[in-house]
Amino acid sequence: MRRPLVAGNWKMHGSCTSVERLLGDLIAGVAEQQVDVAVFPTYVHIAQAIGLCTGASIAVGAQDCSCKASGAFTGEVAAQMLCDLGCQWVILGHSERRQYHSESDELIASKLAAVVEQGLRPIVCVGETLEQRESGQAEAVVASQIDGALREQADLSGLVIAYEPVWAIGTGLTASPEQAQDMHASIRGCLETADGVESNATRILYGGSVKGSNAADLFEQPDIDGALVGGAALDAGAFLEIINAAAQ
Numbered sequence: 066m067r068r069p070l071v072a073g074n075w076k077m078h079g080s081c082t083s084v085e086r087l088l089g090d091l092i093a094g095v096a097e098q099q100v101d102v103a104v105f106p107t108y109v110h111i112a113q114a115i116g117l118c119t120g121a122s123i124a125v126g127a128q129d130c131s132c133k134a135s136g137a138f139t140g141e142v143a144a145q146m147l148c149d150l151g152c153q154w155v156i157l158g159h160s161e162r163r164q165y166h167s168e169s170d171e172l173i174a175s176k177l178a179a180v181v182e183q184g185l186r187p188i189v190c191v192g193e194t195l196e197q198r199e200s201g202q203a204e205a206v207v208a209s210q211i212d213g214a215l216r217e218q219a220d221l222s223g224l225v226i227a228y229e230p231v232w233a234i235g236t237g238l239t240a241s242p243e244q245a246q247d248m249h250a251s252i253r254g255c256l257e258t259a260d261g262v263e264s265n266a267t268r269i270l271y272g273g274s275v276k277g278s279n280a281a282d283l284f285e286q287p288d289i290d291g292a293l294v295g296g297a298a299l300d301a302g303a304f305l306e307i308i309n310a311a312a313q
């Protein structure tokens with residue numbers, strides 16, 4: 066039985082005031098223990114978020130990290146620094162990183178190695194564009210992203226995959242539960258052949274315009290183990306609705 070995980074990617078949003086308000090509302094509303102909950106503020110709000118979440122059942126993670134341990138890499142943040150702050154999770158390979166920062170599978174693999182070495186828990190994002198889906202390449206694209214990121218990793222026992230079709234992120238379009246389930250089953254198949262991964266124990270999240278109104282139908286699918294949420298994670302009520310749907 067895989068424990069659901071609901072993760073909120075706050076992207077480049079927030080201020081010290083809004084972080085305090087949002088986390089205050091979430092902490093007051095997250096009573097359930099059947100679901101893992103994690104939030105991913107910007108780097109500058111991570112320490113504040115960790116302080117606010119002390120004693121609450123909400124973990125804090127980063128939206129990215131460097132593949133390097135330290136050195137002259139202006140603007141970068143190392144996995145060890147995140148660990149030092151008390152971060153537990155790191156999102157890697159988000160489609161916005163792939164699109165706007167030209168992140169390759171090779172770079173994502175090296176970031177994954179850095180994260181795993183520090184004992185942080187990675188959420189590796191994969192997903193196809195609309196053009197790739199319409200030309201029938203969706204499963205092949207996602208399989209190759211998984212293969213590229215997971216190849217030659219030391220220990221992937223805590224790995225989480227997030228399937229996020231690019232065409233569904235921030236667009237209001239959601240994959241149907243059936244489309245998402247088909248891809249999640251295909252991803253689980255890929256994980257079976259990956260070294261160091263226990264396919265059946267690995268959580269696969271769905272991401273792409275998840276909200277309270279569509280979450281329950283997605284979570285009913287056998288291979289959907291939670292959600293990576295963008296827009297709706299910035300609203301405590303909307304995010305709590307998704308967490309409650311995962312707890313059912």
Ligand code: PEP
Pocket residue numbers: 074229233234235236237272273274275293294295296297
């Ligand atoms: C995301 O950014 O990972 C995401 C899924 O965004 P949204 O929920 O807004 O589509």
